[in-house]
Structures are given as C-alpha cells and as structure tokens.
Amino acid sequence: MTRKYKKRRGKSSFLPALKEETRRFIFSILSFVIAIFFLLAYANQAGIVGESIRNIFNKFFGVGYFLFPAFLVGAGIVFLSIKRTHIAAATFLGGLLFLTSGLALISTFNSEAGGIVGAILSSPFVALxxxxxxKVxxxxxxFVSLLILFDATPTKIISSLSELANWLKNLVSRKQESLDSDEYEEDEDGEEGEYDDEEYDEEDEIEAQDESEGETTHKEDAEKRTAPFAQTLSQTKENILSFVQATSKxxxxxxxxxxxxxxxxxxxxxxxxNANIIKRTLQHFGINVEMDEVSIGPSITRYALKPAQGVKLSRIIGLQNDLSLALAAHPxxxxxxxxxxxxxxxxxxxxxxxxxxxxSLLKSPEIKKTSAPLAFPIGxxxxxxxxxxxxxxxxxxxIAGATGAGKSVSLHTIITSLLHRNAPxxxxxxxxxxKRVELTxxxxxxxxxxxxxxxPKKAILALKWAGKEMDRRxxxxxxxxxxxxxxxHKNVVEPAYAEQAQNKRGTSAAEQEQEQEVNPLPETMPYIVVIIDELADIMNLYPRELESAIVRIAQMARAVGIHLILSTQRPQVNIITGLIKANIPTRIALQVASQTDSRTILDMGGAEKLLGSGDLLYLSSEMSKPVRLxxxxxGESEIKKITKFLAKQNKDGKFDVDVHINSPKKDVLFEANLEENLEDKEGTEEDELxxxxxxxxxxxKKASTTYLQRKLRIGYARAASIMDMLEERDVVGPAEGSKQREVLISAGEETDYDDENESI
Structure with missing residues (x-):
C-alpha cells in the first residue's frame, strides 16, 4: 500500500495541477519564444549558444533551418486556439511529418540545401x-502534415491561406498608397518629382528594342531614379536647386x-x-581536414575546408599542383x-x-539601395x-591586366554604370x-x-587642366x-537657391534678371572623372609629366570631386610606378602573365592564376586581401544603343552648361587651348632641355641617346630629338653604328651656331 501511495504521489506534478487552458497557454508561449530564439540565432543575435545551434542546424538541415521556427509558430497557434484531445501527440506527429517531408522536399531541388539530414531522407525516394x-x-x-497539425479540412486550410494572401496584398497596397501620397506632397512643395513619362516615351525609339517593354521599363526607372546634382551630394530628400532640378528632369x-x-x-x-577528392588527396599527404560549405560562383566554385589543429597552411598551399592534378582542374x-x-x-x-x-547587376538591391552618385557594380x-x-x-x-583578360570590358561597365546613374x-x-578604338x-x-x-600630348595637357581646375575649386x-x-552644395548653394525661390514670389521677370546680375547665384560643381584607357602609351613618351600630373590629382582632388580611372595592359614597374601605387590604393587586377606582374598591381601574387574573360581580383583600402569577382x-551593340540614346537628348546642346573651362563655349575653347599650349610647350621645353x-x-664627353634619356629622365623619342639638335649645331658628331658619338667641343668653347645667335 505504501508503494502504491508513493507512486500516485509521484505522478502528481506541477503542470497537471493547472487548468487545461493554462497549460495550453504555457506551451504556446514556449513555442513562440523558441521560434524567436531560432530567428535571433540565425541573425547572430543570440550569443554563443545561439551561434552553436545555428552552426549545428545549418550543417545538418541547411535551408531547412527555417522549418523549425515555422513549425514552432504553427504549434504555438495550435496550442493557443485549437481545442481537442491528445493535442500533444497530434502536434508531435504533424510536426515530425512536416519537418521530414519539408527537408526531403528541399533536398530534391538542391542536394546541398537540405543539409545532411535532408539528403539522407530524400535519397530513398529519389532512388525509388x-x-x-x-516531389509530388x-x-x-x-500538406497532410498541415492537416494533422491544425486538425482542419483541406478546404479550410486553402481558405486560410487565401485570407493570409489577401491580407498581405492589402498591407502592401496600403504601403504603396502611403508612398505615392508622400511623393505627391513632395511634388506640391516644389521638391523633386518624377520624370516626364511622355518625354521619356518619345526618347524610347531604339533599334532592336521592344517598344512596349521599353515604355514600361522607362517609366519604372523614371519613378525610382533621381538625377539632381545637389541632392545626390547632400543625400537628402529635399531639392531646392531649381536650375539643376529643371535640367535633370x-x-x-x-x-x-x-x-x-x-x-x-x-x-x-x-x-x-570533388569534395571527396580534395579530402583524400590531403589525407594522402598526412593532412586531415573537415570539408565545410561549397560556394558556387559565375566562373568558379570554392570548396571550403577546415584543417585539423596544428596543420600549417603552407603545407596545404604547397600541395596546389597535386590538388590540380587530382581534380583535373587548371588553374x-x-x-x-x-x-x-x-x-x-x-x-x-x-x-x-x-x-x-x-x-542584372544594375537591377540588384545592392546597387539600388545606395544613393551615392558615383557608385557602380564591379561584379x-x-x-x-x-x-x-x-x-x-x-x-x-x-585597372591592369593582360591583353584579352577583360580589362576594356570592365572599363566599359564602369562608364555605362556611371552614365546610367548621373545626368550631365x-x-x-x-x-x-x-588606341583610338575603345572609348571613341x-x-x-x-x-x-x-x-x-x-x-598623348593632349592627354598631358588635359591632366594639367584638371590640376588647374582642382586649384580653382x-x-x-x-x-x-x-x-x-x-x-x-549643402551649406552654400542650396541656401542661395532657396532664397532665390522665395524672392521670386511677387516679382517680375525683369526684377529677377536685375537681381541675378547684382547677386549672382553660386556655381554648382559637377563631378569630373578622368579616364585613361592605356597608361603605358603615354608613360613611354612623357614619363615625368604624366606621373607628376597623376600624383598631384590623386593626392588632392578627392575633396573637389575630381577622380581618376587608369587602365593599362602592361603592369610593369616603369608604368605603374611606386608613387602612382601609393596614391591609388583601389586596384583591379585581371589575368596577368606572371606573378611579378601580379605583385606590381596588388603587392601580392594571385592574378596570374585567374581565368581571364572578366575574372578579377578587387583590392580596396578597406580590405586586407583582394576579393575574387x-x-x-x-557588348559593343549595347554600348552603341546607350550612346545613341544619350546623344538624342543633346541634339540642341541643352546640357552644354558652363563648368568653368574659361568660356561658355567650353568644348571648342578647350581644344583650342590644348593646341595653343601644345605649341608653347614644345618650344619652351625643347630649349630648356x-x-x-x-x-x-x-x-x-659622352654622347648617346640612351645616356641623355637616363640623365634627363625623359622618353627615347625626346632624347633622340635633342641628340639630332646637338648634331645640327656641331656639338656632337654623326652616329657611328653602336659607338658613342664624338663630342666636338670642350667646356667653354662655342660653336658656329652659338656665334651666329650671339651676333643676332
């Protein structure tokens, strides 16, 4: 009797003493809390325990990780709202069927997505x-698991799902109406609005383009994009620069x-x-590893592995050729x-x-969510x-890489991306x-x-002009x-245009013009990007001039909105000099011929193992190691369509605004100044040299072209020209094959040419 009494007392516990409704409520709260914990753990917001659970579940269940919080939410709803007998057993059975069928179903679409458990569960089904x-x-x-879990008929479940879809649809529509009303209020207050759809459609007459699809895409782009310069600089919603706003519209x-x-x-x-081959090959050389995730990219697949404790990384790196042989993969x-x-x-x-x-990159959320005007997708x-x-x-x-590695294509993607995001x-x-064929x-x-x-001569003068414009700014x-x-723009230009907008109210056009003459508005400064497609061709002719101009702009021009994009297919130390590298920390290396060339670009090897065709290593000042992209x-046809589209908008020269190149007729005068300065440059520099x-x-007492080139640090063409002048003026004798020329005069002596100049 005593034993029976004790046994009955043992069955009595805390929960049975509670009401059925209270117990359901407790189980419901626990289910919701555990579901929230799973989500926080995935977002790395649940501490060490959450991180451990996330890593374990990701390994064994893959994407099926999210099935667990989904089941727990469903269980919480069941405990809270559904009243039936044997609820715990039914919930457990329905949940188990939901998890197993869900994991197996995920693995049928992607063998890695369901983790280890999903692959094990799906294998017998696929085999049979x-x-x-x-999948069926x-x-x-x-679907059966949902019926068991919620104790409902198929009609009821479908009806509930339909109601949920309608609720989500109404929520999205209300959010959209709220956004539309905000945009309408912005238009009423004089802030930036949408592009004119009718004008947009008139421009949409491009060959090889579907008209209806073009109109839809144009309207969507026009609603989402903003081009006013002042807004993109200050990154605010308000735009009060009336002139810039008008031209941008x-x-x-x-x-x-x-x-x-x-x-x-x-x-x-x-x-x-492949994962097994990698593991077995390393084990053959005494290196134990544990295979981890596999990342599939557009051109390569990366197999991640974790070496055993005490294994030196240099041993794994030294087996690169053995792994390449085992996998039959190169490079x-x-x-x-x-x-x-x-x-x-x-x-x-x-x-x-x-x-x-x-x-695809321009449509991605990563590029759309950034408001930076000079942002562009790299890859x-x-x-x-x-x-x-x-x-x-x-x-x-x-940007540097060998011929055919994709250097010019990468440059075109940057240019067209900037054109897509910015008005003139x-x-x-x-x-x-x-080279005359890429950027023309x-x-x-x-x-x-x-x-x-x-x-190349005009290129040097263009860089010098950019330096003067930098000083002026x-x-x-x-x-x-x-x-x-x-x-x-935020503290000077915007307040000036705001004041002008207020003064316009109640004043005539004549009074406004008079006020403009007395108190002119401050200038707006657009970004200026200098793009050089082949650095080596210019560096060989004018090494000192080019290096000094590039270094000066690179050191100082960031604050005034002047930027450089340099490209070369000859990554050599005499082209990419130490000064240039020190002032341009952001670099893109495409496939190169040797590790030496890779070190010239990135200060480390790696680019010689790239595949070409746009496979690149990207290094910025924020990174310790380059990232492979x-x-x-x-293609050329895409570029022609884009340039044709842009050229149509400037038929009447409406975007030819003065950007202070000394004259409103900027293009003509800029070319004239280049020609004029070129003549002066040639005359003065030759005399001094x-x-x-x-x-x-x-x-x-030494006279050779290479000797002058080394002493004066000039290009071969200029040294040869000076040597010809010395020969014409009887300072040196004629060339005698590979021998040095004879020096005809001594220190203090004058030639007949010098005597004639003195008499003149």
Missing amino acids: FDTFAT ILIALL EYTPPPLSLFETDKGKPDVGDIKA LRIEAPIPGRSLVGIEIPNNKKTIVGLG RSITGNPIVGNLNKMPHLL TNLRIIMVDP LYNNIPHLLTPVITD YDVLEAESVRDIASY QSAYI YEDAREIVIQS
Whole structure:
C-alpha cells in the first residue's frame, strides 16, 4: 500500500495541477519564444549558444533551418486556439511529418540545401520514384502534415491561406498608397518629382528594342531614379536647386532594357565527388581536414575546408599542383585563409561559366539601395552576390591586366554604370584613348567635357587642366569656408537657391534678371572623372609629366570631386610606378602573365592564376586581401544603343552648361587651348632641355641617346630629338653604328651656331 501511495504521489506534478487552458497557454508561449530564439540565432543575435545551434542546424538541415521556427509558430497557434484531445501527440506527429517531408522536399531541388539530414531522407525516394514523382509525393505529405497539425479540412486550410494572401496584398497596397501620397506632397512643395513619362516615351525609339517593354521599363526607372546634382551630394530628400532640378528632369537615364541580363547557368560537375577528392588527396599527404560549405560562383566554385589543429597552411598551399592534378582542374587557386573565417578555400574553375549581364547587376538591391552618385557594380562574388564600388570613397581606381583578360570590358561597365546613374549636370568626363578604338564610341554623349582625346600630348595637357581646375575649386571652397563639394552644395548653394525661390514670389521677370546680375547665384560643381584607357602609351613618351600630373590629382582632388580611372595592359614597374601605387590604393587586377606582374598591381601574387574573360581580383583600402569577382560583360551593340540614346537628348546642346573651362563655349575653347599650349610647350621645353643636354654632353664627353634619356629622365623619342639638335649645331658628331658619338667641343668653347645667335 505504501508503494502504491508513493507512486500516485509521484505522478502528481506541477503542470497537471493547472487548468487545461493554462497549460495550453504555457506551451504556446514556449513555442513562440523558441521560434524567436531560432530567428535571433540565425541573425547572430543570440550569443554563443545561439551561434552553436545555428552552426549545428545549418550543417545538418541547411535551408531547412527555417522549418523549425515555422513549425514552432504553427504549434504555438495550435496550442493557443485549437481545442481537442491528445493535442500533444497530434502536434508531435504533424510536426515530425512536416519537418521530414519539408527537408526531403528541399533536398530534391538542391542536394546541398537540405543539409545532411535532408539528403539522407530524400535519397530513398529519389532512388525509388525518381525526382519528379518524389516531389509530388513529398508535397502531398507536407500538406497532410498541415492537416494533422491544425486538425482542419483541406478546404479550410486553402481558405486560410487565401485570407493570409489577401491580407498581405492589402498591407502592401496600403504601403504603396502611403508612398505615392508622400511623393505627391513632395511634388506640391516644389521638391523633386518624377520624370516626364511622355518625354521619356518619345526618347524610347531604339533599334532592336521592344517598344512596349521599353515604355514600361522607362517609366519604372523614371519613378525610382533621381538625377539632381545637389541632392545626390547632400543625400537628402529635399531639392531646392531649381536650375539643376529643371535640367535633370529633362535628362532621361539609359533604361535598363538596353542592358543585357545574365546568360546561362554554371556547370560545376559533381560537387560531392570533388569534395571527396580534395579530402583524400590531403589525407594522402598526412593532412586531415573537415570539408565545410561549397560556394558556387559565375566562373568558379570554392570548396571550403577546415584543417585539423596544428596543420600549417603552407603545407596545404604547397600541395596546389597535386590538388590540380587530382581534380583535373587548371588553374586552381588556394585562398588560405578565407578573409574573416577560419577556413581554407580551394577555388576550381566551373565546367561552364555564367555570363554576368550588367543589367542584372544594375537591377540588384545592392546597387539600388545606395544613393551615392558615383557608385557602380564591379561584379559578382564567389557566392553570386553583387559587389558595389563607390568612386567617391576609392577615390581613384587602377585597372591592369593582360591583353584579352577583360580589362576594356570592365572599363566599359564602369562608364555605362556611371552614365546610367548621373545626368550631365552631375557628372562630366574626360576620356583619353591612345588606341583610338575603345572609348571613341562615347564621342557624342553629353557628359564629355571634350571629344575623346587620342593624342598623348593632349592627354598631358588635359591632366594639367584638371590640376588647374582642382586649384580653382579649392579657392572657391576656401572662400566659402567649407571642406568639400558636398558641404559646399549643402551649406552654400542650396541656401542661395532657396532664397532665390522665395524672392521670386511677387516679382517680375525683369526684377529677377536685375537681381541675378547684382547677386549672382553660386556655381554648382559637377563631378569630373578622368579616364585613361592605356597608361603605358603615354608613360613611354612623357614619363615625368604624366606621373607628376597623376600624383598631384590623386593626392588632392578627392575633396573637389575630381577622380581618376587608369587602365593599362602592361603592369610593369616603369608604368605603374611606386608613387602612382601609393596614391591609388583601389586596384583591379585581371589575368596577368606572371606573378611579378601580379605583385606590381596588388603587392601580392594571385592574378596570374585567374581565368581571364572578366575574372578579377578587387583590392580596396578597406580590405586586407583582394576579393575574387566575375566582372559583368557588356557588348559593343549595347554600348552603341546607350550612346545613341544619350546623344538624342543633346541634339540642341541643352546640357552644354558652363563648368568653368574659361568660356561658355567650353568644348571648342578647350581644344583650342590644348593646341595653343601644345605649341608653347614644345618650344619652351625643347630649349630648356637642349641647354641641359648640351652641358651634360660636354662635361661627361659622352654622347648617346640612351645616356641623355637616363640623365634627363625623359622618353627615347625626346632624347633622340635633342641628340639630332646637338648634331645640327656641331656639338656632337654623326652616329657611328653602336659607338658613342664624338663630342666636338670642350667646356667653354662655342660653336658656329652659338656665334651666329650671339651676333643676332
């Protein structure tokens, strides 16, 4: 009897003493709390315990991680609202069926997405029923699990799902109406509005473009994009620069329908087999590793692994060729470690690449959510995510790679992205193209300060003009006591235009013109981007002049909105000098021939193992190691459509505003100044160099072109020209093959040419 009594007392506990309704409420609260904990753990907001749970669940269940909080929310609803007997058993059975069928279903779409458990659950079904039939069966089981869990008929569940969809739809529509009303109020207050759809449609007559699709895309782009220069600088919603607003409204950016999207899907082969080969190969050399995640990119697949404790990374790196042989993959690259993670990455080329379209990157949330005017997509990462660069933060960019590696295409993607985001009132460009075939496609766009420069001499003068414009802008900023052009537009230009807008009320046009003459409005400063396609061609002719001009702009021009984009296919130390590298920390390296060239660009190897065709390494001042990306591809036909679209908008020269190149007729005068300065430059520099060269030759008794080139630090062409002048004036004798020329006079002697000049 005593035993029976004790047994009954043992069955009595805290929960049975509570009411049924109270117990349901407790279980419901616990279910919701655990579901919230799962979500916080995934967002890395649940401490060490949450991080451990997330890592374990990700490994075993993959994307099915989210099935657990979904089931817990459903269980909480069941405990709270549904009254039936044996509720715990029914909830457990329904939940178990929901989780297993859900994990197996996820794995049928992607073998890695359901984790280890999902792969185990789906394998028997796929082996017996094939993939399609397995999906049908698992969807049916998933639906049955919901019926068991909620104790409802199919009609009731479908009705509930329909009500949920309608509720979400109404919520979205109310949010959209709220946004529309806000935009309408902004238009009424004189703030920036939408682009004119009718004007937009008139411009949408591009060949090889569907008209109806173009109109829709144009309208969507016009509603989302803003072009006024003052707003993009201050990054505020209000825009009170009436002139800039008016000109920007007339400008229509190239629609996204002109840009191609991604083409094809990557073929990565057998992922599990490759992972096993990597593991077995390393084990054969005495290195134990644990395989981790696999990241599939557009052109490569990265297998992450975690070495055992005590294994030196140098041992894994030293087995690069052995891994390449075992996997039959070349070139293979090892990233040890992956930045920010305690893993080693093995990067293997895909059997088939995905062509990354620029249109897909421009449509991505990463580029749309940034309001920076000089932001542009660089490419897709190994995980497939778009990577966005901001020229204003860089603040200059160096691109280098071998011929055919995709250097020019990468440059085109940057240019077209900037054109897509900026009106001519916001961005002005100087393009230098010594090759004459790459950038001349942009000759008719309204953003150019001058037609594309193809003469290396004019390129030097263009850089010198940019330096003078930089000094002039600094004078303006100093006079207004502001730090940069963003602060200048926010604190000087915007208040001036706001005051003008108030004074316009109740005044006649004549009075407004008179007021404008007495108190002129402060100037607006657009960004100026100088793009040089081939640095080596100019550096070989004018090394000192080019280096000094680039270094001066790179050191000082960021605050006044002047930026450089330099490109070369010869990454050599005499082209990319130490001074240039020190002042341009942001660099893009495409495939190069040797590790030496890679070190010249990035100060480390790696670029020699790239695949070409836009495969690149991106290094910025914010990174300790470069990131591997796949650049977007843009074809010549796309560029022609974009330039044709932009040229149509500037037929009447409405965007030819004065940007202070000394005259409103800026393009014509700029070219004239280049020609005039060029003549002066040639005359003065040759005389000065001649006297220096004459003194060097007489003192050293050595006369050769290479000797002058080394002593004066000038190019070969200029040294040869000076040597010809010395020969004409009887300072040195004629050339005698490979021998040095004879010096005909001694120190203190004069030639007949010098005597004639003195008599004159």
